[in-house]
Amino acid sequence: MNALAELTRYYDEVSRCSRCGFCQPTCPTYKLEDGEADVARGRNALVRGVIEGRAVLDADSIRTVDECLRCGACVTACFAGVRTDRIMAAARAFYAEQKGRSRLAGFLMAGLLPRRRLLSALMKVLAWSKRTGLSRLARLAGWAGAWGRGLARAEGLVKEVPTSFFSDRLKPGTVLPALGEKKFTVGYFVGCRTEFLYPRIGLDTVEVLRRFGAEVRLFADPASCCGLPPYSYGYSQATRDLVRRNAEAIVREPCQWVVTEIGSCYHFLKEYGQLYGDDPEFGETARRAADKVVYLADFLAQAGPPRGLRAAYPRRITFQDSCQLVHLQKSARAPRELLKGLEGVDFREMEEASWCCGGAGAYTVSHPGQSEPILERKLGNLRATGADEVVVACQSCYLQISHGVRSRGMKVKVKHLAEVMEEATRPAAP
Template identity: 35%
Template sequence: MNTDNSQMQAEFKERMDYDDLMNCMRCGFCLPTCPTYIESGNDETQSPRGRIALMKGVVYGEIELDSEVKRSLDMCLGCRACEPVCPSGVKYGQLLEQARDIIYQNQQPSFPVTALRKFVFHHLFPHQDRIIGLMSLLRLYQKTGMQKLARKTGLLNLLLPEHLHKMEKILPEIPSRTMMRHRPHHIHPSNKKRRKVAFFSGCLMNTMFLPINEATLKLLAYADCEIVIPKRQNCCGALHGHGGEKEIAKSIAKQNIRAFENEEVDHIITNAGGCGAFLTDYTELLKDEADWKNRASRFSDKITDISRLLVDLELDKELLTIEPRIVTYQDSCHLRNGQHTIREPRKLLRSIEGAVFHEMKDAERCCGSAGIYNITEPEMSMQILDYKMEQTKATGATVIVTTNPGCLLQMKLGIEKMGLTEQVSAVHLVELLLEAYENGLKKCPKRK
């Protein structure tokens, strides 16, 4: 890799979106929405406005692209909370991805970091079979007694940093290799078809979080949808796009477009806020490639979060019931800020008989998960999580609902940190909805 700083600065000038950089008026509306700005004690370099100023400075040649600039960009969660409040419509998330891609493709990090990035971005996430293999090893660890032994002997304390030790505790039970490999590819509705949809199953969602995918498919079937699940689909590419590996993200995007574009469906359904937002951004990702721009646009236009479709199909008017519980909702940043889906999850939760919905203060603020941010920036991530858990506790909720796997693990981590595992649980929206719907079926079996 080229490590010449002047080369990186030249690429900043050539590749950064100049119009978007200039659109920032430094009005400051973004400041109160930015978790890192707040948690850093109002440090301007940790705000969207400050980071854009740094990018401009590099483009103009006024400042060097040094470690401090890189550190500021690395500290950004990429939650995009600044975008909805920006009066100029600055696409901050795209600027951040452009800057990170230039930096990571032109610097030479240490050998361990280089090896880890190569493994994760090149050799793991673009290959579903390898993810299944890795998850199978994790299942082996969970099922053979190694996990109990490692915890009992304190070995994990010695081998893992404190934040990773805590994260190990809240990992879900991994499904069997057979379950992960043998997935359905076409599901017909039991009643008259109302919609034909394709389902984006994802990578970790179809392995580590497989029960959430199964719950999603059941709800779609209950809503009388014909479902196709294309075999050749892949990881969405969000980790690559956000992490400075734009060319790999483009390759993944093209594979997914090919997998879905011949399916004549009304919607492509997602159940992970981060994946859904990146899939909708394929149009932007491939805008400079004439052969792909229109194909990407047709693909992205069909991306629909499961909550939106279920409200559209009036699932909230069905009999949904659970045992009485106080429920609160933590927004997925990318579902809210990327897909602009805010009302629908709340409408569904409020429609459940027995669920007393308490809105959380600052529910829209990032929980600190942000992809792998809670691994790469544990100190800031835990600061943000601690604030989030204070707001959660104030609701009195016994159930925290979210709509993204990273958020789900982060909220479970917060519950573990606060010692509330006996009183509070965290679930994905579709898990609670499926429970409520099937309870309703028991009370009214003739409904379907």
């Protein structure tokens, strides 16, 4: 009953859907089979039906809710701007509350994600097994059931796990001075994908921020995660714990802004105020934290480049939007402006650049059957640009598109915006 009351908080939001169908042409999951269930209006109709007692959320009907990428393309297309992304998260939470979830997912989301040290230790083991080839062996052996399939795909997606994590290189609590004149003080939010998979991108981000005149502060006691994965998958308590911890850390840090280079983390940090702004215990903190967060590209575009920027080498590049950045935070300009501003770069806009690549956090692992064709469409558009490099704004896209390019033997390089900016601002060799 309690769970339904929680879901009913979204009754007004879901009722604003007029079923016009404008979400269809922009929804990557709809475009797979053109099925009415697999698009925002179908998903919203289902949730509205559940609230009004005309439909049920059961093992069958939850499928379409789970298959939502939560990319927010429908929000952009929607007349009324119905936040289907939030409604889907609420529906998953409702379902998890009612029916429970798989033990593995539960353990990952609620048991592991909030515990940075434990997660770190486990990631070390995984890194080791990947390097030794043990994991491939395990994959070949098939592991066990659904566990194995998901983990096996996850294992296959990642090319290599770094030997040392971000916090091994830059300890929590470190303060790095600005390079050149200090103009800003910023905190840097380290997302889990930066920490465990792509520390290089994090280091580049810090470096670029410093070159743009920012003193960069790392939180003394960071959480491992912004809270987006447990939120997406309906683990309300784990989400709340993470949000509270992060919000407090962000507000506490003596800096003007907190910057992140991960599009999806940025979006979720911005959601803190909306989702928890009326929480009796830390609502105010959540709102203040959200206000303080800035996306890397927006910060750089605002800060202004230290001098004329020039690409490290001439090439044709294109840009893949981070879904949540472009659709839910309406931020599409800054990254393009930065890239187009690079001397020596031939920038080509990609068809459907704002379409999800099928990565969508853990989606690529949990829904390979949908994720792969969505990726295929993306790669087709990427090929059509003839670009040498595709620049991304989120590590989720980085992982997915890298996997796509690698598995199809394409020559395109995948780069994060931070890497490109680092190369462009690198001081000339003496």
